Amino acid sequence: MRDPASAHWLLALSGSSLCLCLLATALLLLPQWQQQLPARRGVVSLHLAADGSLRLWNQPIASAALPGLLARTRRLAPSTRIRLVVAPQVPWGVVQDLLPRLDSSPLHVDLELPPTPRS
Known part of the structure; x- marks a missing residue:
């Protein structure tokens, strides 16, 4: 059985990795989205x-x-x-x-x- 402290670290690292992936995706897609805003108008x-x-x-x-x-x-x-x-x-x-x-x-x-x- 795993130590509860290591499970918390694993959860924290997983959450941090997910946030970094979401941030990187947003940084890639945001300029494209801004370029397309006038088309909606x-x-x-x-x-x-x-x-x-x-x-x-x-x-x-x-x-x-x-x-x-x-x-x-x-x-x-x-x-x-x-x-x-x-x-x-x-x-x-x-x-x-x-x-x-x-x-x-x-x-x-x-x-x-x-x-x-x-x-």
């Missing part, structure tokens, strides 16, 4: 990186997949708004190349420019 945020790549909910998407994504979004929720979030290092020419592809969709497009640097 009818806003799909596309992030444009400095190299011209697009990310949707922290996942890279090919620019060729953009028309299909916009069409599917329109079918599921016609009142959805597309928000293009531009990184500070993105050249304006890259934004100008992407905007006509977004404007071809009947969905409303918002352009979120990076904040201007303070002097």
Whole structure:
């Protein structure tokens, strides 16, 4: 038979391990959950990186997949708004190349420019 003190230590270590696992899982999932919050409000945020790549909910998407994504979004929720979030290092020419592809969709497009640097 086990010593009652060792059983308490075993229970405490098991509880601590469970808490650490839950904390690690929360740290992994929380940023993803925060990225998806605007979608519940009818806003799909596309992030444009400095190299011209697009990310949707922290996942890279090919620019060729953009028309299909916009069409599917329109079918599921016609009142959805597309928000293009531009990184500070993105050249304006890259934004100008992407905007006509977004404007071809009947969905409303918002352009979120990076904040201007303070002097």
